[in-house]
Amino acid sequence: MNQYFALFQLPEQFFVDQVKLEDNYRALAAQCHPDRFAAKSAFEQKQAMLMTATINEAYRILSQPLDRAAYLLQQKGINADAPEHTRFPAEFLMQQMQWREDLAEAQQSGDKTALKNLADTIQLSLQQLLSQLNTAFVNNQLEPAAELVRQGRFLTKLQAEISHALP
Known part of the structure; x- marks a missing residue:
């Protein structure tokens, strides 16, 4: 399964349940919030920051239909936004x-x-x-x-x- 979809426990498909995406985002963001790691080691703090960045990027992509579509295509080896694609009907x-x-x-x-x-x-x-x-x-x-x-x-x-x- 695809990394971003797996992270949010969503099926790997274009249609996304926006409510579930939002709920899972909030839960993941709360789990990795830097305040929860203030008393932890520098390594754990860095890991939490990296995970937060991944969660935010995944949410940004999955919440925007065109970005989500491009991401799904990229996982199949198709770069929809490649500059050589200049032909349109x-x-x-x-x-x-x-x-x-x-x-x-x-x-x-x-x-x-x-x-x-x-x-x-x-x-x-x-x-x-x-x-x-x-x-x-x-x-x-x-x-x-x-x-x-x-x-x-x-x-x-x-x-x-x-x-x-x-x-």
Whole structure:
């Protein structure tokens, strides 16, 4: 079983029970909290700090769907975020260009309603992409899953740009 999933006692799959992830994170963080090791040896303190760092990194990855997907793919020998993956379907690229134009226009005109509508559209597209990603993992379609991760990275970057543009 995969290290991060095993650490949180979760099945190695794309869909994660968020409540169980949170509960297990809190329990693990409490077990390894540095205050619990203040009176211990320097070695034990260092081990606790290393374990805390591992727990935090594992939680960060498992709690973010695209990071979790990339991690699952990495465990199968596929680097979804490798720089040589630059090809995307034409339809996806055209949609990205349109959304970027919409963003630029809304920013130039200061149209907060247009920005919020675009944010909603991107969020809906990301939700649909995550559903497709879950299906790809369930069906063990790893290359399509990797492509969806890459597309999702574009969507989340666009989301961040829209959030930055909103007050």
